[in-house]
Amino acid sequence: MGRELEKTYHPAGMEDRLYGEWEKQGYFHAEPKEGKEPYCIVIPPPNITGQLHMGHALDNTLQDILIRWKRMEGKEALWQPGTDHASIATEVKIVQKMAEEGLDKETLGRDGFMERAWEWKEEYGGVIIDQLKKLGASCDWERERFTLDQGCSDAVLEVFIRYYEKGYIYRGSKMINWCPVCQTTISDAEVEHVEKNSHFYHLRYKIAGEEGYLELATTRPETLLGDTAVAVNPGDERYAALVGKKVVLPIVNKEIPIIADDYVDREFGTGVVKITPAHDPNDFEVGLRHNLPQVNVINDDGTINAMGGEYEGLDRYEARKRMVARLKEEGNLVKIEDHVHNVGLHDRCDTVVEPLVKQQWFVRMDELAKPAIQALKSGELQFVPERYGKIYLHWLENIRDWCISRQLWWGHRIPAYYCQECGEIVVSKEMPQACPKCGASRWKQDEDSLDTWFSSALWPFSTLGWPEATKEMEYFFPTNVLVTGYDIIFFWVVRMVFSSLEFTGKVPFKTVFIHGLVRDADGRKMSKSLGNGIDPLEVIGQYGADALRLALVTGNSPGNDMRFNLEKIESSRNFANKIWNASRFILMNLGDEEPEEVSLESLTPADKWILSKANNLAKEVTDNMDRFELGLAVAKLYDFIWDEFCDWYIEMVKPRLYQGEGETREAALWTLKTVLVQSLKLLHPYMPFVTEEIFKTIQSQETSIMVSYWPGFRPEWDFAKEEAEITLLKEAVRSVRNVRADMQVPPSRKAKVHVVSEDADIRRIFREGTVFFASLASASEVEIQEDRTGIDEDAVSTMIPQAAIYMPLAELVDMEKEVARLEKEAGKLRQEVERVSKKLANQGFTSKAPAQVIQEEKDKQAKYEQVLEQVSARLEQLKKKLK
Template structure:
């Protein structure tokens, strides 16, 4: 017995039930099948701390569209899901929870802390996965991975050891970015720069043995406590005589050398710079060239340490104020200039980052970056849109060594041990029993963990079983499409590319589809501070997941930001309702013997038109998806369903359906064929409603999501008939528009006379003028004579409608006269207001402009009224 559709579509009654139906059918699972071509997407793993936001919703919707489409095309489509352990964010949450209990990490110890961390992950880590399911995400949940699971952890250790043995991972002292709040190092890519209002403090450094000074300018006076030199350019004639002499470092009262280095810009400021190797990356390089001491003056929390003398214990900004005050008292503060400059902030907590000398683990990037650049240059991996490859090249060509160690406990612990006796460093996948150098068994593992991005860089192959050579790895790698936002190219995309090439010999994906941000209705970035964030789950609850997905796909263009508003979601919900009502109409007029995919032998002109239109739609939507033009594809589907199928073809068939017989049965078959196949095209975008309707229509197979994607059929290409029928449609539209302009109600019928060279075409279309253009009757001929008639002209026809059949001339003239009088009054009133000099001078410009616009609208209205009056004379 055929399933009936409810009177009103209620997503709440459909979505959870349908998703469970898909899970029960195991339709999301992708198998290794040599007979099928694979198609793979690995999900950008959301943090286990994450709560679904609109950026996630967009990212997952785009991936699901692609994976559902490829699955329907018959490919073994794997969408591999998983979550990221998110070292900094997760540890911060656990520490915060412990703080409420009066506990600290150090107090409970590493082992107990890790127990708590895993318990936290089990409790909260699956939340975002359940939220993804609410969107309809068709991930292969059987293959779900976690960056800290056993397999991924094995891959991380393998990679670390391999790179270390190749000399591409090393441990050394370098300037790193230190977050005083998170109390860990972070990589260059994790620093976000924001322009802030600051100052340049100009300070005199006394030249030893003279009464002269060298003036330097700095934005961070507190770092002068760690100065070990001042530098000038070797070709700067102003200072050549001072090179090799010394200055007295103010407050610290220590002599430091004046050195020459081409790093100094002669034209900038005074041409003299202070050199603080422990707290500035450029100064560090200068220090290496000149063998300068490196003095770190800060603790991990950005307070001054013992090297800061009397300032020890002060916060860095408190110290800054104290130093500036003392310099002023000593008469060494020359001036203070306001200065806007970019300040680095931690991408996690927005704390100002402190460049600090530190012993850390690094990846040597230049040898890894070169083949990764070539992979994009050769087209092995392409960016969509293409312009993002320039950002990629810029970052990769200027890349610095990657600091991969983090001062955290939650994460992959660095597989390095230190011999307590001789200091030997042992890097191994397994815990060593003794030191290979002195055979001591007193070994201590490095306490640090690896940067979260180190493990996620391996995601496309570690999730498929590497370093084991699994059948899945061989079949599904390289993956096909990576879908991600443009803000993550450095963090993740670049690192996956060079990791894939280094360890697998191939780039991990052929295409990187870059999408923009979802902004609010005013175009602002969604943020907690603005309070303009929108919860996708609330939207799903209110309007349905399909409405949210359709909204995110509509108007979406690769690389471009999009605006989100309630009005857009409402429009998507209305579209779903339109589709539902159309399906219900079809089913209410359906015979039991109509089957899916069945077409009648005898086709009317309107049948050929809709089939030809649908056939073109198949080709265009498929082409758009191939080019990742998802927004264009969904707009074409919207236009076809709303305009072609609902507003035209269903209306055209109503008389045939009521008439019954062979013509009625033919209409039924075409309606089922077009609706069923259109649902397939729409399914990747709106999976829930399409499944529900498809199950109710005549169909073969278990689920729409594993049905065959429609393909272009040369036999359904009726270009000539399509063109002919659109001549009839143009004429019907023109008549309807003219009647609307004249305020003629649809209930008032009138005879229609058509002069055209396409007589046969318009004769076939006569019933449609009666049904859709309120025609009492239709005559098609070479010419017609009548005294007063409304004329409507299209490219293919001239249409005459007797005037007296449309309106009562006297009544209409009286009505138009009243409208004209009203328009003239409005024009007079606004004209007098704009002629008032006082009003124009005092009113805001926007108000004056608004009045001018109103005046123009009333003048245009008057012109139309006068045209209508003239038509009666």
């Protein structure tokens, strides 16, 4: 039977030991196998700068559940792991470390910096991988990839050049997100919109050549230095006569046109807006429509540039203060209103992002978006839940060209080379020999690197060896499922889909399984600023990975946020304890026996009931998992193991284990072991460690639960009749226990139980279940009869369908003690009735108290009087009995 289980469940050492064994045995590894169905998930690559947080823990637990389940179903299951180079986050950390040594990028040079960056990656880049292993992630670590490794880098070059040659990649000046601190463009995914307290500044722009003014409001008065127009709605009659005229720009004192554009909301504010094409995305589009100049007044570091005149060199916020003071002094500041609005912050440094027009590299998105849209509409790609497909479609149908260049050194350097003689641009995997335009051989490579999302967009196929025609690519691609949070549908999911369709002709995955965010107990997003984060590694250290995993999945439903607290962790740990102790009890009774499979005819109704319940459970859990209802599936497992198996079946068979002999005891042992093993298998994807430890201890037929077979529905275990019979007996036990609890009868006090039914089949059911019914109902003996003959008149009764259960009162309670208790209770009730009656008779109370409060007191009075009546009747009955 293998080794015994430790007396107490201690996950720490056990989990590390088991994970090491799994890795040693190669259970996580997958290979293309002819005739075997593949199943593949690619991990959303965590940043090499990352530390495991609850979002990672949830995302990877869900993936591991699916992979472990499919592995047990007999699929060749590959969970492809890897990490992302995380351009900005990594470069920031390296620059900070260099600064501590008195170094900077320019002093070190690009080659020196990259050498330091790779050293940093080797030292710190594997931290999160080790943390994922602590969680139990069964990735194929032999296949671990990195977005800057040779294979992924080759794929990036291939894609860039193909896009460029097809005309999809171009270089041009457009509006981008700029971080003044990190000094780089950033993607929309790296902009976090946060509500901030700010102001609306109401300004006056004088109409040129006339006495009047136009009033408008702005949150950024400093950008008026770059205004090139003011706009009104073409349908706004108030300003129709002014369109085509000009206003005088305050401070700058230059004339700019009044234009009409549908962008302006005439109901908002005064219906007039300032247009600054170089510093606002919407204004940029208006400027293109009206051929307005783009006047950039802000430097890359967030200071005012030479276009700002006397404000040159000032930080943008200092310039705002001084300009507002001058506007007030000159009579052009009407008023300042408090205003709360969303401000875009760079998620890496919390700096307010500056919209700027810059020359960058872009991917043209119009044509790439079309097949990605069709993939969803045709059903080739599916979202779970389905509603997230609408977000995907909305973003693709309104997509803008993608800015892919970053002013960073850590990343894939853009493969564009500039001829130093004539300026010709050549895109190539390697530096060209001679310029195709002028024949010169002096070249300089573009200094920028590619957006991190460019390489991660290729992740599902670059990790499998593309652009090479590898056996992994042929076997595992397209992958089956992508598991990710709803917050990056458009930043990552969309890009993987259109990239894959463009370069492989296939969707990268058949299903996108969306989960929500992990929030704190109050529903707030976990964050450093709120200080409400919970470290999953601390939880694992204290409670074990199994408890964390179960807590994360319990109550989880696709696409919805979940609340997390330590009470859930403790409940999950208690569940592991429950299974552990139940398994120790079964092992203790098995001893050195290895019970052989028994004939179904030798099983009792109780055995057949639990087998049937376990059988239906296997089908229901599998069906739920097929629909990605992982939280619902594990809830059913939890209820079955804790309630049906541990609290009911084990208690049912104890008399047979302690007193039974031969066939009935053998049937009980076989059923206990069989149902436990099946339950462990169903639970394994959720709680891999505790299930493996018990599984390897209680059976020897299969080497590891990880590679054991997944339980399926077995028609021969379909015992609907016995299920109904045991359900009736359970209801009878509950009814008896409720009566005893109401009468405060301790479990140790046994009493005779009479079961009365005119139905012969009901009487048979109770006769066959007498042994465990008597034990569970704390019965000294069980009398099964057709009518009430011989039952005391004062016997307490309870009803179940088609039967009545009676218990002689004298056997349930000590009469004298019960009389004393009831007299004491009656005294308390009389006091309560008297107190409430006086309160209601008090005119001072009834004249001032709200009607609701008076009604509550009346309800109390009625309740106390009713209970007092019941207690008094009971007292009278007992006193008669004592006489």
